[in-house]
Amino acid sequence: MSLPLQGKVALVSGAGKNIGRGIALTLARDGAAIVVNGRADRTAVEQVVREIEAAGGRALAAMGDVADPAVAPRLADEAAQAFGGIDILVSNAGLRRQTSFLEMSFAEWREIMSVALDGAFLLAKAVVPQMVARGGGAVVALSGISTHVGTPNRCHVSASKSGLEGLMRALAVELAPHKITCNALAPGAIDTTRGASAGPAPANRVNRPIPLKRFGTVEEIAAMVRLLVGPEGAFITGQTIHVNGGEFLT
Numbered sequence: 001m002s003l004p005l006q007g008k009v010a011l012v013s014g015a016g017k018n019i020g021r022g023i024a025l026t027l028a029r030d031g032a033a034i035v036v037n038g039r040a041d042r043t044a045v046e047q048v049v050r051e052i053e054a055a056g057g058r059a060l061a062a063m064g065d066v067a068d069p070a071v072a073p074r075l076a077d078e079a080a081q082a083f084g085g086i087d088i089l090v091s092n093a094g095l096r097r098q099t100s101f102l103e104m105s106f107a108e109w110r111e112i113m114s115v116a117l118d119g120a121f122l123l124a125k126a127v128v129p130q131m132v133a134r135g136g137g138a139v140v141a142l143s144g145i146s147t148h149v150g151t152p153n154r155c156h157v158s159a160s161k162s163g164l165e166g167l168m169r170a171l172a173v174e175l176a177p178h179k180i181t182c183n184a185l186a187p188g189a190i191d192t193t194r195g196a197s198a199g200p201a202p203a204n205r206v207n208r209p210i211p212l213k214r215f216g217t218v219e220e221i222a223a224m225v226r227l228l229v230g231p232e233g234a235f236i237t238g239q240t241i242h243v244n245g246g247e248f249l250t
Contacts, residue, residue: 003031004230009083011035011075011127013066013119014093016044018192019142022218023090023225024048028057030226033083037075039065039093058083066093066119072126085130088229091120091141094160098153109156116160120167128175136179138229141168143186145244161186165240172238181237183228188244191215211246 010027014020016038024034025048034052036059038045045061052059060082064071079086094116099108120141131137146154147161165184172182189210224243227233242248 005088006031008032008087008229009035009079009085010088010090010229011037011062011079011086011123012090012092013037013123014039015048015090016041019187019190019218019221020090020092021048022222023092024059025051026219026222026226027088027090027229028052028059029055030230031057032088033058033060035060035062035075035079035083035086037062037064037066037093039063065115066091066123067114069122072119072122075123076126076130079127080130085134086127087131087134087137089123089127089131089137089139090225090229091116091123091139091164093119094142094157096154096157099156100153101155104156112156113160113163116157117163117167120164124167124171128178128180131180132178137181138233139168139171139175139180139182140225140228141165141182141184143184143240145186145188145242145248148186148242148248168240169238176237181228181234183233183236183238184240185221185224185228186240186242186244186248187216187221188242188247189215190221191217209247210244214245216243216245 010032012024015024015036028034036045036048049059049061062075095112141164143161143164147158168182168184
């Protein structure tokens with residue numbers, strides 16, 4: 001019996017750990033060949049590749065900072081050479097910082113924007129022509145709850161994620177004639193390993209209680225991405241899907 005994503009090729013940015021890693025493993029489990037992208041931690045990226053291959057899948061380590069305009073075309077070329085082209089793009093790469101607006105430098109603002117928003121634009125520019133040539137595709141951009149609820153000390157992150165959602169809505173309409181769906185997924189509080197710059201995870205959400213009274217899992221986020229990029233999600237486009245245990249309801 002063929003797997004649901006058999007014959008598909010997915011590029012997942014920021015896939016060396018946490019949510020990106022979970023997405024890569026989930027899509028590979030259902031048959032997709034995976035281009036595993038990371039910016040600096042080659043060891044982590046290669047470990048994900050080994051996990052996929054050990055389970056019988058196909059994967060390629062593809063290092064590079066997606067904010068660099070030269071990187072996305074190279075990743076697209078590497079994918080084409082290894083697997084024939086891209087059908088699925090998951091723009092997950094992003095940086096998390098905790099800095100108050102009054103102390104935030106323009107350089108830090110641009111750094112955050114360049115990875116999450118510019119990176120998604122550059123990746124889409126590089127791989128969408130391959131999707132068109134292959135008869136369709138799916139794009140998913142990882143947003144977040146902070147852009148919807150107004151989180152202090154993260155205005156740059158919130159702005160970048162708002163931009164991502166707008167980009168997906170616009171591309172959903174523009175690329176629909178090519179049978180390419182474009183959606184954003186906004187996780188809430190997810191149980192992941194946080195870098196020091198991201199600050200501590202809130203232990204008690206006093207101002208925004210989570211109705212389900214727990215953090216989400218990487219696997220739950222990956223499962224929603226899998227739905228959006230698979231045959232079951234072919235009629236979903238231009239949406240922001242919230243996965244947050246009821247923390248954001250409107």
